[in-house]
Amino acid sequence: MSNSIADAPRAAEGRHPRGSAMSIRSSSVYIAFAALVVLDLIVTPGFRNPAVIRSLLFESAPVLLIALGQSLAIGTRGIDLSVGSVMALSSSVIGISLSLGQGWSLAFGIGTGLACGILNGLLIAVLRIDPLISSLSLLVAARGLAQALLGGARMDLPFDGPIPWLGAARISVIPVTAVIALIAAGIFAFVVKRTTVGHYAIYAGASRTAAFLAGQPVRLTLAFVYGLSGLLAGIAGLFATARLGAADPNYIGVQFELDAIAAAVIGGTPLSGGRISVVGTIFGVLLLEVLDASFIMNDISATYAQILKAAFIVGALYLQRTGG
Amino acid sequence: MSATTEFTQLKSQTSDRARLVGLIQARGAILVLIIVALIAGAVFPDFLHAGNLADIVTAGSFLGLVAIGQTFVIILGGFDLSVGSMVGLGTVLAAYALPFGWVAALALPIVVGSLVGLIDGLLIARTRMAPFIVTLAALLALKGAAIALAGESMVIAKPGFSAPSPMAIFSASAISSCFWFWLLQSAPWC
Numbered sequence: 270m271s272n273s274i275a276d277a278p279r280a281a282e283g284r285h286p287r288g289s290a291m292s293i294r295s296s297s298v299y300i301a302f303a304a305l306v307v308l309d310l311i312v313t314p315g316f317r318n319p320a321v322i323r324s325l326l327f328e329s330a331p332v333l334l335i336a337l338g339q340s341l342a343i344g345t346r347g348i349d350l351s352v353g354s355v356m357a358l359s360s361s362v363i364g365i366s367l368s369l370g371q372g373w374s375l376a377f378g379i380g381t382g383l384a385c386g387i388l389n390g391l392l393i394a395v396l397r398i399d400p401l402i403s404s405l406s407l408l409v410a411a412r413g414l415a416q417a418l419l420g421g422a423r424m425d426l427p428f429d430g431p432i433p434w435l436g437a438a439r440i441s442v443i444p445v446t447a448v449i450a451l452i453a454a455g456i457f458a459f460v461v462k463r464t465t466v467g468h469y470a471i472y473a474g475a476s477r478t479a480a481f482l483a484g485q486p487v488r489l490t491l492a493f494v495y496g497l498s499g500l501l502a503g504i505a506g507l508f509a510t511a512r513l514g515a516a517d518p519n520y521i522g523v524q525f526e527l528d529a530i531a532a533a534v535i536g537g538t539p540l541s542g543g544r545i546s547v548v549g550t551i552f553g554v555l556l557l558e559v560l561d562a563s564f565i566m567n568d569i570s571a572t573y574a575q576i577l578k579a580a581f582i583v584g585a586l587y588l589q590r591t592g593g
Numbered sequence: 594m595s596a597t598t599e600f601t602q603l604k605s606q607t608s609d610r611a612r613l614v615g616l617i618q619a620r621g622a623i624l625v626l627i628i629v630a631l632i633a634g635a636v637f638p639d640f641l642h643a644g645n646l647a648d649i650v651t652a653g654s655f656l657g658l659v660a661i662g663q664t665f666v667i668i669l670g671g672f673d674l675s676v677g678s679m680v681g682l683g684t685v686l687a688a689y690a691l692p693f694g695w696v697a698a699l700a701l702p703i704v705v706g707s708l709v710g711l712i713d714g715l716l717i718a719r720t721r722m723a724p725f726i727v728t729l730a731a732l733l734a735l736k737g738a739a740i741a742l743a744g745e746s747m748v749i750a751k752p753g754f755s756a757p758s759p760m761a762i763f764s765a766s767a768i769s770s771c772f773w774f775w776l777l778q779s780a781p782w783c
Contacts, residue, residue, distance in 0.1 A: 348725075401672075527729055540723040572745065575737030579730035586722050 297588040298536050298549050302556045309559065313566045319442045321566075325558050326447035327512055331356065331505035332528055333450045333554045337457045338386075338498030339526070340533035340550045344461075345474040345494050346542025347393070347400035351407035352502040352529060354415065355385045356522030359506030361415040363432065364424040364516025371430040378510070379503040385411055386499015390492035400495070408526070415518035423517035426510070436511035446508045451551075453501070458547040470494050474542030532557050535585045556585075647762075654765030655680070661772050662710075668776075671724035675713065675731035679706050682739040688748040709735065 309316045335352040342349040359378040366374035385407060392403040426433055438445040461467035469490040472480040481487050502522075509521045534540060535556060536549030560581060564574035617624070634641040659676045666673045683702035690697040709731060716727045 527732075531726065531729060534723065534726055540725055570741070570745075572737045572741040575733045576741075579732075579734035579737070582726065582733075583716070583722070583730045586726050587720055 297585060298552045298556060301535075301585050301588075302552050302559070305556065305559055305563065309563050309566075313563055315566060316563075321562065323439060323442045323444060325555075325562055326442075327444045328561075329554050329558045330444065330446040330450040331508040331512075332525060332532065332558065333447075333551060334453060334501040334505040334508070335498070335525060336529040336532040336536075336550050336554050337454055337547070338501040339529040340536070340538045340545050340547070341457075341461060341470055341494050342400065342498050343474075343530070343533055343538050343540055344542055344545035345470050345491060346477070346540075347474075347491070347494070348404065348530065348540075349389065349400065349495060349498045350404040350526045351385065351389055351411060352498060352505070353522035353525035354408045354411035355382050355499055355502040356506035356509055356525060357415040357518045358382075358385065358411040358418075359503045360510040360516045360521045361418040361518045363507060363510050364426075365418055367424075367426070371427075371432050375432060375507060378507045379500065382503015382506060383496060383500040386496040386502065387492070389499060390495035393495055394488035394492040404495075412518070419516060419518050421519070423515045423519070425515045432507070432511045433514060434511075435508065436514055446511070449504075450508075453504070454547060454551055461545055461547065466490060466493055471543060471545060474544075476543070528554075528557055531582050535582065647759075651761050654761045657765045657769060661769055665772075665776070666724070671717065672728065673713070674725065674728040675709070675735055678732045678735035678739065679709060682706075682735045682742070685739050685743045685748055689742070 315321070335356070339349055339352060359381045362381040363374045363378035366377045369377075389400075389403055389407050392398045392407075393400050396403075426436075435446055440448065461470070469480065469485050469487070470493070472483070472485060473487050473490055477487060505525075506521065510516050513521065532553035533550050534553075536551070536553030537546035538544060538550060557578075560578060561574075564571075564577065569577070630641070639645055659680065663673055663676060683706055686702045686705055687698045690701040713724075713727050713731055716722055717724050
């Protein structure tokens, strides 16, 4: 990273000899991803089919969006557990506002995510509630509200219009949603690495006290970070709804926050804050999605798949642990 | 002289206020509990009856036991996401062990739970991995193990078997008293 300001703690790391162990640790997610894909190409029947890439990217797009917001929240030494439920709430709002026209319901869905994120940010910044607790209460509340709005039932979308288009549109094998998610990741990386507010966020994670003493608007920054996470969750909810072809408050986003956290951490954003890796997060998401697909395509029962996935997450983290 | 008195008064006022704020922060949950119970009692006439209160305390005693463990973890600045899945695995294990007697049904979940916690703890302490991630992995693995063990369905331990409900309340109270004493009243043993 040439931009030394965004990665202040890395300068300190430079004192250590950059041996091969060090480079394995910092790039373990890419190695693991490459190894898994090669293994799948050899072992998994049908993995070479281009439809697999299409399907994988359709599943990855919403997870990538929430993992981006999550990685920034983690970078500030916080966490956002609410993203999965916010996706469901955004989906419900899309469902109930369909009668106003799909353009409006699309905007309301994304706006709902933003509103939830801002609420979460205000709880954290103004009332100084711990992010874990505020986002946990939002996880419960948003899921409940999402189910209440649709009476607990799913609501099918019409077959044409901009939202169903998003659920199926693709350029060759690349889904449009994945392209949008990737563009969002690019903008996100620019904000985090090149703008003042991005630097403030990372500093606040590295040392809250030092950031405060340096006169940075720490609480405003936190409100921005969680607002952004909510906005991305709103878009993710839209994508998931479009892909499913229905607004479903019981199914959309369940335990997605755990995948997002795992992806961010495997990608090299430590839970101790002060550092963020956007490219690592992208590959962390792809890794988890390919892993899920490998289990399904090899007909491994979902129960054992969970155990294997757990072992894989621990293994990936073990490789990049910060020793000493 | 008067300035000193004023200062002392001011000081005692602020410390009174600080003490009040501290008291609300420390005991606020009890206040909220009382308010909620009174409102519920006013709205639902049966709420404050003994039978209903016993049901609520029984349901709460399970969560209470889990919360005691979580308290110790949070004091260390850590986090344990896996407890819910461990409760699930514990019920499956207890159901399988029950035909061998109630001692087995009691011992097996406790032993397995302790072992799983020990493995989590060793991973966190020795490899310095984040507690969040280690226990997230344990959450997935234990849930998978519980569902796999149960053959993706329900395990009926013994038709008609159920522990008397005061048992849950008494054991949860006894265990939380022990941990309260250990945490706040005993001198550190180290």
